[in-house]
Amino acid sequence: MRIEQTELTDVLILTPEPFHDERGLFTRTFDADLFDAHLGPGAAAAFVQDSQSRSARGVVRGMHGRGGRGEAKLVRCAHGAVHDVLVDIRPDSPTFGRSRAFLLDDADFRHLYIPAGFLHGFQALTDTADVCYRIDRPHDPAEDLGVAYDDPDLALAWPQEVTVVSARDRAAGSWRALLDSGHLTHRP
Incomplete structure (x- = not known):
């Protein structure tokens, strides 16, 4: 397995x-x-919990994060392909506010190690996409953070037509509101 640093501080690509x-x-x-x-x-x-989601083509899940100490994740696409997007929300990070997209699929099995302090979301690129998450803290809904997947300040580019977004994600706040909230994660 190869482990490589990305241009986003502390984000790693693991390639089996x-x-x-x-x-x-x-x-x-x-x-x-x-x-x-x-x-x-x-x-x-x-890591204390493994989870899996299944999404149909065009579905967008995100942009999600955690307040407090944040949440580190190891993410991979076990079936199909996804356009995976990260945004650094650590105010003291050299890559604060920057986003980066990654292709995760079942062809090369790449994983992303996402440290605490990132918004995360993805769009399913195939008829079915299964995404597996390994996280370092039990989920606490009270610490959930979210920014709309189509927030104009983030200007994230989704490669396909967005077909389905959950009610929660449609109601997510703006990037500006998150910046003003005082809930951003600081690097340990």
Whole structure:
């Protein structure tokens, strides 16, 4: 598994190296030793919950974040493909306010390590897309943060027509309101 730094501070791309044979393939989707070697002892053990979502083509989920200490995630697309988007919301980060999109799919098995302090969302690019999340804190709805996926100040570009957005995501606040809220995550 290769681990690479992205241009967003502390965001990593993990790329497994699948073994192919006449049966198909085998790949390791997580390796605690490699993860700890890159992020420090105990980093892998910090993950406490695995979740999965399934979305149809064009669905947008996001832009979601967590207040307080934030929430670190390891995200991958187990089936299909997604346009995955991050926005750095850590005021003391050199990449504060910057966004970056990544293609995650079931062809190259790339994962994103998203440290605490990012908004996260994605759009399903295939008829069905399954996204798996490994998070470092139990979910607490009281700490949920959200910015509208179509916020004009963020100006995120979604590659396909947006077909479905949840009522919660349609009602999400603006980037400006988040900046004024005092709920931004500070890096530890």
